[in-house]
Amino acid sequence: MIRVHVICEGQTEEMFVNAVMADTFRSNEIYLFPSLLGKPRHKGGNFKFQRVLHDVKYRLLDDTQAYCTTFFDFYGLPEEFPGKAEALALPNIEDKRRMVEEKLVEQLTSSIGENAMRRFIPYVQLYEFEGLLFSKPESIAAEIGKIGLTSQFEQIRNDFASPEHINDSRATAPSRRIKGLFDQYDKIIHGSLVALDIGISTMRNECHLFNDWVGRLLALEHVLPNVRNHC
Numbered sequence: 001m002i003r004v005h006v007i008c009e010g011q012t013e014e015m016f017v018n019a020v021m022a023d024t025f026r027s028n029e030i031y032l033f034p035s036l037l038g039k040p041r042h043k044g045g046n047f048k049f050q051r052v053l054h055d056v057k058y059r060l061l062d063d064t065q066a067y068c069t070t071f072f073d074f075y076g077l078p079e080e081f082p083g084k085a086e087a088l089a090l091p092n093i094e095d096k097r098r099m100v101e102e103k104l105v106e107q108l109t110s111s112i113g114e115n116a117m118r119r120f121i122p123y124v125q126l127y128e129f130e131g132l133l134f135s136k137p138e139s140i141a142a143e144i145g146k147i148g149l150t151s152q153f154e155q156i157r158n159d160f161a162s163p164e165h166i167n168d169s170r171a172t173a174p175s176r177r178i179k180g181l182f183d184q185y186d187k188i189i190h191g192s193l194v195a196l197d198i199g200i201s202t203m204r205n206e207c208h209l210f211n212d213w214v215g216r217l218l219a220l221e222h223v224l225p226n227v228r229n230h231c
Contacts (some may be wrong), residue, residue: 002220003066004121005059006034009047012129012191013071020195021214028221034071047072049081049107056108060116067220069121069213073128074100075168082107093126093164097209100124123213126164129191130174134163135206136198143193144182152181164207 004025008014017034025032038051052070059068074096077084083103087096101122109117125131133140137153156177160166166174178185204211 002030002223003063004030004032004217004220005063005066005068006032007037007052007055007059007068007070008034009037009072009076009129010187011036012187012195015188015192016129016195017071019192020200024200024214025217028218030217030220032217033066037072047076048078052104053108053111056120057112060112060119064116067119067121069217070104070123072124074124074126075128075173077124093209097124097126121213121216126209127166127168128174129187130178131163131166132203132207132210133178133191133194133198134166134174135203139194139197140178143197144178144185144190146182149181153178162207164209 006017008017014034014036017032022032035055037047037055056068056070059066074084074087077100079085081100081104083100086103087099090096090099101124104122104124105117105120108120112120134153134157137157138150140153141147141150156166157163163174166172166177170176175185175187200214204214
Protein backbone atom coordinates (compact mmCIF):
# COMPACT_ATOMS: atom_id res chain seq x y z
CA MET A 1 0.00 0.00 0.00
CA ILE A 2 1.00 3.61 -0.55
CA ARG A 3 0.45 6.20 2.19
CA VAL A 4 -0.12 9.84 1.29
CA HIS A 5 -0.31 12.56 3.93
CA VAL A 6 -2.59 15.38 2.74
CA ILE A 7 -2.01 18.67 4.56
CA CYS A 8 -5.31 20.54 4.34
CA GLU A 9 -6.07 24.22 4.76
CA GLY A 10 -9.31 23.65 6.67
CA GLN A 11 -11.96 21.24 7.89
CA THR A 12 -13.89 21.26 4.60
CA GLU A 13 -10.84 20.15 2.64
CA GLU A 14 -10.12 17.49 5.27
CA MET A 15 -13.69 16.18 4.99
CA PHE A 16 -13.48 16.23 1.21
CA VAL A 17 -10.38 14.04 1.21
CA ASN A 18 -11.95 11.56 3.64
CA ALA A 19 -15.47 11.42 2.22
CA VAL A 20 -15.04 12.11 -1.50
CA MET A 21 -11.48 11.25 -2.55
CA ALA A 22 -10.51 8.34 -0.30
CA ASP A 23 -12.58 5.59 -1.92
CA THR A 24 -11.20 6.30 -5.40
CA PHE A 25 -7.65 5.95 -4.12
CA ARG A 26 -8.24 3.01 -1.82
CA SER A 27 -9.19 0.81 -4.76
CA ASN A 28 -5.68 1.49 -6.12
CA GLU A 29 -4.04 0.61 -2.80
CA ILE A 30 -3.33 4.29 -2.11
CA TYR A 31 -4.44 5.50 1.31
CA LEU A 32 -4.93 9.19 1.98
CA PHE A 33 -4.33 10.58 5.48
CA PRO A 34 -5.62 14.17 5.67
CA SER A 35 -4.72 16.48 8.54
CA LEU A 36 -5.22 20.15 9.23
CA LEU A 37 -2.31 22.53 8.95
CA GLY A 38 -0.64 23.62 12.15
CA LYS A 39 -0.21 22.70 15.78
CA PRO A 40 -2.99 21.18 17.94
CA ARG A 41 -5.74 23.66 18.83
CA HIS A 42 -4.42 26.08 16.24
CA LYS A 43 -5.26 24.43 12.96
CA GLY A 44 -6.49 25.48 9.55
CA GLY A 45 -6.72 28.85 7.83
CA ASN A 46 -4.63 32.02 8.30
CA PHE A 47 -1.46 30.05 7.73
CA LYS A 48 2.13 31.01 7.12
CA PHE A 49 4.93 29.36 5.19
CA GLN A 50 6.72 28.35 8.38
CA ARG A 51 3.72 26.29 9.43
CA VAL A 52 3.70 24.59 6.05
CA LEU A 53 7.43 23.91 6.31
CA HIS A 54 7.02 22.39 9.78
CA ASP A 55 4.19 20.09 8.74
CA VAL A 56 5.73 18.91 5.46
CA LYS A 57 9.12 18.33 7.06
CA TYR A 58 7.59 16.33 9.90
CA ARG A 59 5.60 14.08 7.58
CA LEU A 60 8.40 13.43 5.11
CA LEU A 61 11.14 12.83 7.66
CA ASP A 62 9.07 11.04 10.29
CA ASP A 63 7.38 8.68 7.81
CA THR A 64 10.09 7.91 5.27
CA GLN A 65 7.99 5.44 3.26
CA ALA A 66 5.08 7.83 2.75
CA TYR A 67 4.32 10.68 0.35
CA CYS A 68 3.01 14.12 1.21
CA THR A 69 0.84 16.60 -0.66
CA THR A 70 -0.97 19.87 0.07
CA PHE A 71 -4.54 21.03 -0.45
CA PHE A 72 -4.52 24.83 -0.11
CA ASP A 73 -6.68 27.53 -1.70
CA PHE A 74 -4.81 30.10 -3.80
CA TYR A 75 -7.30 32.71 -2.59
CA GLY A 76 -6.37 32.08 1.05
CA LEU A 77 -2.60 32.17 0.64
CA PRO A 78 -0.97 35.09 2.48
CA GLU A 79 0.63 37.69 0.22
CA GLU A 80 4.13 36.71 1.41
CA PHE A 81 3.62 33.02 0.59
CA PRO A 82 6.25 31.72 -1.87
CA GLY A 83 5.29 32.65 -5.42
CA LYS A 84 1.99 34.37 -4.52
CA ALA A 85 3.03 37.89 -5.53
CA GLU A 86 4.53 36.70 -8.82
CA ALA A 87 1.48 34.53 -9.56
CA LEU A 88 -0.95 37.41 -9.12
CA ALA A 89 0.65 39.14 -12.11
CA LEU A 90 0.13 36.13 -14.40
CA PRO A 91 -3.08 35.97 -16.47
CA ASN A 92 -3.17 32.20 -16.98
CA ILE A 93 -4.42 29.93 -14.17
CA GLU A 94 -1.99 27.15 -15.15
CA ASP A 95 0.92 29.58 -14.82
CA LYS A 96 -0.40 30.89 -11.49
CA ARG A 97 -0.54 27.43 -9.99
CA ARG A 98 2.82 26.45 -11.46
CA MET A 99 4.49 29.57 -10.07
CA VAL A 100 3.26 29.01 -6.51
CA GLU A 101 3.98 25.29 -6.53
CA GLU A 102 7.49 25.71 -7.96
CA LYS A 103 8.41 28.43 -5.46
CA LEU A 104 6.94 26.39 -2.61
CA VAL A 105 8.99 23.33 -3.60
CA GLU A 106 12.10 25.46 -3.98
CA GLN A 107 11.86 26.88 -0.47
CA LEU A 108 10.87 23.59 1.14
CA THR A 109 13.75 21.79 -0.57
CA SER A 110 16.30 24.23 0.86
CA SER A 111 15.23 23.19 4.37
CA ILE A 112 14.18 19.55 3.91
CA GLY A 113 16.56 18.31 1.23
CA GLU A 114 16.10 16.94 -2.28
CA ASN A 115 15.94 13.28 -1.29
CA ALA A 116 12.91 13.61 0.99
CA MET A 117 11.25 16.12 -1.33
CA ARG A 118 11.03 13.48 -4.06
CA ARG A 119 8.03 12.25 -2.07
CA PHE A 120 6.32 15.65 -2.05
CA ILE A 121 3.51 16.53 -4.50
CA PRO A 122 2.42 20.19 -4.18
CA TYR A 123 -1.11 21.30 -4.96
CA VAL A 124 -2.82 24.69 -4.75
CA GLN A 125 -6.52 24.87 -5.62
CA LEU A 126 -7.51 27.62 -8.06
CA TYR A 127 -9.03 29.73 -6.76
CA GLU A 128 -10.59 28.05 -3.74
CA PHE A 129 -12.42 24.90 -2.71
CA GLU A 130 -15.81 26.32 -3.73
CA GLY A 131 -14.60 26.50 -7.31
CA LEU A 132 -14.93 22.71 -7.43
CA LEU A 133 -18.57 23.00 -6.42
CA PHE A 134 -19.37 24.92 -9.60
CA SER A 135 -18.61 21.69 -11.47
CA LYS A 136 -22.33 21.03 -10.99
CA PRO A 137 -24.23 24.24 -10.14
CA GLU A 138 -27.56 22.45 -9.64
CA SER A 139 -26.01 20.54 -6.73
CA ILE A 140 -25.19 23.79 -4.96
CA ALA A 141 -28.81 24.93 -5.24
CA ALA A 142 -30.18 21.53 -4.21
CA GLU A 143 -27.97 21.05 -1.16
CA ILE A 144 -28.60 24.52 0.26
CA GLY A 145 -32.33 23.92 -0.24
CA LYS A 146 -32.75 26.68 -2.83
CA ILE A 147 -33.59 24.98 -6.14
CA GLY A 148 -34.84 28.31 -7.44
CA LEU A 149 -31.25 29.58 -7.49
CA THR A 150 -30.10 26.92 -9.95
CA SER A 151 -30.14 29.21 -12.99
CA GLN A 152 -28.14 31.88 -11.17
CA PHE A 153 -25.46 29.42 -10.13
CA GLU A 154 -25.39 28.07 -13.68
CA GLN A 155 -24.95 31.58 -15.03
CA ILE A 156 -21.94 32.13 -12.78
CA ARG A 157 -20.40 28.90 -14.05
CA ASN A 158 -21.15 29.70 -17.69
CA ASP A 159 -19.45 33.08 -17.43
CA PHE A 160 -16.07 31.33 -17.11
CA ALA A 161 -14.05 28.86 -19.14
CA SER A 162 -14.08 26.43 -16.20
CA PRO A 163 -14.98 26.39 -12.49
CA GLU A 164 -11.28 26.96 -11.74
CA HIS A 165 -11.37 30.28 -13.61
CA ILE A 166 -13.96 31.82 -11.26
CA ASN A 167 -11.88 34.67 -9.91
CA ASP A 168 -10.38 35.43 -6.55
CA SER A 169 -11.15 38.96 -5.36
CA ARG A 170 -12.92 39.59 -2.08
CA ALA A 171 -16.17 40.20 -3.93
CA THR A 172 -15.91 37.61 -6.70
CA ALA A 173 -14.28 34.50 -5.26
CA PRO A 174 -16.48 31.39 -5.65
CA SER A 175 -17.53 31.33 -1.99
CA ARG A 176 -18.40 35.04 -2.12
CA ARG A 177 -20.59 34.44 -5.14
CA ILE A 178 -22.46 31.68 -3.30
CA LYS A 179 -22.89 33.90 -0.24
CA GLY A 180 -24.11 36.69 -2.47
CA LEU A 181 -27.08 34.51 -3.43
CA PHE A 182 -27.44 32.63 -0.13
CA ASP A 183 -25.96 34.47 2.84
CA GLN A 184 -26.43 31.46 5.14
CA TYR A 185 -23.91 29.42 3.19
CA ASP A 186 -21.65 27.49 5.58
CA LYS A 187 -18.39 26.22 4.06
CA ILE A 188 -18.15 23.16 6.29
CA ILE A 189 -21.80 22.07 6.31
CA HIS A 190 -23.02 23.07 2.86
CA GLY A 191 -19.67 22.70 1.13
CA SER A 192 -19.39 19.13 2.34
CA LEU A 193 -22.91 18.19 1.26
CA VAL A 194 -22.49 19.69 -2.19
CA ALA A 195 -19.13 17.97 -2.71
CA LEU A 196 -20.59 14.60 -1.73
CA ASP A 197 -23.48 15.08 -4.16
CA ILE A 198 -21.21 16.04 -7.06
CA GLY A 199 -18.52 13.39 -6.60
CA ILE A 200 -14.91 13.34 -7.75
CA SER A 201 -15.55 12.15 -11.33
CA THR A 202 -17.60 15.22 -12.31
CA MET A 203 -15.07 17.51 -10.66
CA ARG A 204 -12.24 15.88 -12.58
CA ASN A 205 -14.13 16.33 -15.85
CA GLU A 206 -14.80 20.02 -15.21
CA CYS A 207 -11.60 21.11 -13.44
CA HIS A 208 -8.42 20.17 -15.30
CA LEU A 209 -5.96 21.46 -12.69
CA PHE A 210 -7.69 19.45 -10.00
CA ASN A 211 -7.78 16.49 -12.38
CA ASP A 212 -4.03 16.81 -12.92
CA TRP A 213 -3.41 16.65 -9.15
CA VAL A 214 -5.63 13.61 -8.73
CA GLY A 215 -3.86 11.98 -11.66
CA ARG A 216 -0.43 12.61 -10.15
CA LEU A 217 -1.54 11.01 -6.90
CA LEU A 218 -3.13 8.02 -8.61
CA ALA A 219 0.09 7.51 -10.57
CA LEU A 220 1.75 6.54 -7.29
CA GLU A 221 0.21 3.09 -7.72
CA HIS A 222 3.04 2.42 -10.18
CA VAL A 223 5.58 2.56 -7.34
CA LEU A 224 3.80 -0.26 -5.50
CA PRO A 225 6.03 -3.02 -6.91
CA ASN A 226 9.09 -1.18 -5.58
CA VAL A 227 7.44 -0.72 -2.21
CA ARG A 228 6.61 -4.43 -2.03
CA ASN A 229 10.19 -5.33 -2.96
CA HIS A 230 11.46 -3.36 0.02
CA CYS A 231 8.97 -4.87 2.48
